[in-house]
Amino acid sequence: MSRQPLLSRRTLLRGMGALMALPLLEGMRPGVARGAPAPAPRRFAVFYTPCGIHMPKWTPAGVGADWSLTPTLASLAPVKDDVLVLSGLDNLPGRPDGDGHHAAATSAFLSCVKALKTEGSNIRTGISMDQVMANALGKATRFPSLELGIDQGKGIGNCDSGYACPYANNIAWAGPSTPVPKETKPLAAFERLFADFDPNITQAELAKRRAYGLSIIDAVRADAKALEGRLGTTDRRKLDEYFTGVRELELRVNAMEGAGPACGAGVAPVDTLDVREKTKAMMDLIVLAFQCDLTRTCTFMLGNARSQRVYSFLGLSGEHHAYSHHQKAQANYDALAKIDKWEVEQYAYLLQRMKGVQEGEGTLLDHSAVYFSSEVADGNMHEHKNLPILLAGRAGGALSPGRHVQYGDVPLANLYISLLNMFGVPVSTFGDGTGPLTGLDG
Structure with missing residues (x-):
């Protein structure tokens, strides 16, 4: 009753x-x-950051609950027990035909489907997992999904070695040829x-x-x-x-x-171009949208593929993409470490804001899953294996965080199958996945 x-x-x-x-x-x-x-509803948020991560300062020592924060992940200390670090997941459909790794991998970031290499209007990839979730859950809220970002980017033309701009500028895809545009004005x-x-x-x-x-x-x-x-x-x-x-x-x-x-x-x-202010405003918008139950699915892009942002407030004068092609130069490693650390700090801000919202028998973060990653691992080698992945929250009890879980040669799509199942979407296949990912619930 x-x-x-x-x-x-x-x-x-x-x-x-x-x-x-x-x-x-x-x-x-x-x-x-x-x-x-x-029960409080479950929410899913995606935090995409471009150009990969300097992995030596990312990957924690230790597995299971016995893991330590690295310099890049240091800002997660207040929410360490709310975070899963997932290592060893691969997104091989992000590999391009020839060059164009960043755009090809960004188009496959949430779809795990190889993009057709084209500069024209005949773009083709796969529906993204957030839109599969939105199609199933979106009728319960005013907005089926929310797409936010910092940079608009070009809508047409070549944005990465023969890959059309929509591949580089979007992670949400309503269908193989239909990117879901993001709002970049707070x-x-x-x-x-x-x-x-x-x-x-x-x-x-x-x-x-x-x-x-x-x-x-x-x-x-x-x-x-x-x-x-x-x-x-x-x-x-x-x-x-x-x-x-x-x-x-x-x-x-x-x-x-x-x-x-x-x-x-x-x-x-x-x-209005200050990325610090815009990012903080977008994080607050996500929290309020979830708190208000206006949507239960949100994606955020901190930059587009091949981001050329100059992080002058970090004391840097070069472009992010240029630093990511580090050529094993220590100065480039140091610059990437600064950028990566700042990016994780923005993610940590989002998590702490969500953890501060009481909701039912827990917090907004307890009832959510918040995913962080980049389209590649090392930007110089354009690695599509062992991607940098964080997954925070408890998804209403479906996730057991506070651990570093090590996999190996496992499709990233398996994680998406598990997440969709957690949110009540009964899929057994997605992208190049082979089945649900084990080990997320402890």
């Missing part, structure tokens, strides 16, 4: 021409006969997720609201006050925490885009 929830999961706050989504509250989840809440992603405006509101009215610095929360405040009277203590606390997080993020993304109160001529907006 179960009782109906106090609130619909699709309840929205309304006011001043704006709609605002709500977090997943206890009052939105049906209870069983004895009053125990229904403000656009924020408003898509949290602020559906009345279609009848004029641009002048919207501009006025922004000019006066009115937030989404200001617009729906009266509706929020009325809702609070219907909530218990736990839900009121969660709602307050959610509003605080939304407002802080709203202020940041408005500043990044130059929106918000008018400050007079000559005041420049914050540099």
Whole structure:
């Protein structure tokens, strides 16, 4: 026997021409006969980073629970017991025909299907596992999946030795010829997720609201006050925490885009190309989207294949892709170690934010699986074997983290089969997989 929830999961706050989504509250989840809440939903996030990893400073010493953080993984210390390090998984379909390793491997990153080498419109790879998951689970949420990234990239032409740009710029594929475009502007992603405006509101009215610095929360405040009277203590606390997080993020993304109160001529907006600010904003968007149960599947690209980003804030003057072709030069190794360490720090930030959100009998991270990897291992050799892989969270009890699990010559697709099964998608084959991956549950 179960009782109906106090609130619909699709309840929205309304006011001043704006709609605002709500977090997943206890009052939105049906209870069983004895009053125990229904299990929290499971979420899946992907964190892609380009150009490979300097593996000597990545791979931990020790296996099982007896493993030590390496310099590259040091930022994971607060969440070490929530992380699995998986070694020895291969994505051989990412090998190109001739040159073009980065684009070919990026197209196969979540599909484990070899891409057709072409510079034209006849692109062909495979559906990505996140979209298989979204097709099965997406009807339960407002957005079947969420695709975010830092760099837009070209949509046509050759981006890597004869491989078309969509291969290099996308990891989410709805079908063999249909990449799912990512949103690279934090403000656009924020408003898509949290602020559906009345279609009848004029641009002048919207501009006025922004000019006066009115937030989404200001617009729906009266509706929020009325809702609070219907909530218990736990839900009121969660709602307050959610509003605080939304407002802080709203202020940041408005500043990044130059929106918000008018400050007079000559005041420049914050540099929207700052990868540090954009990445942090995107991580916060993922957390809020999951917390609000707007989606249960999300992918994020820290850069496109063959990223030419210059990490000047790390004291570096060269491009990431150039450093990845290290030619065994110590200076290049040192540069890659700095970049890799910073990338893992962004992943660690996401995990800690998720771990800080209480949800049911645990945290948001406990109910999620958060995957980190790159399209290749060593960027100089373009290795498609023994990829750098982290998998964090407990996926509602299906994962047993806090370990380093060593495999050998096992298809990466086996991991995807297991993840799909964990999320209730009953597949036995995917890509070049041979079956579920053992050892994830302890």
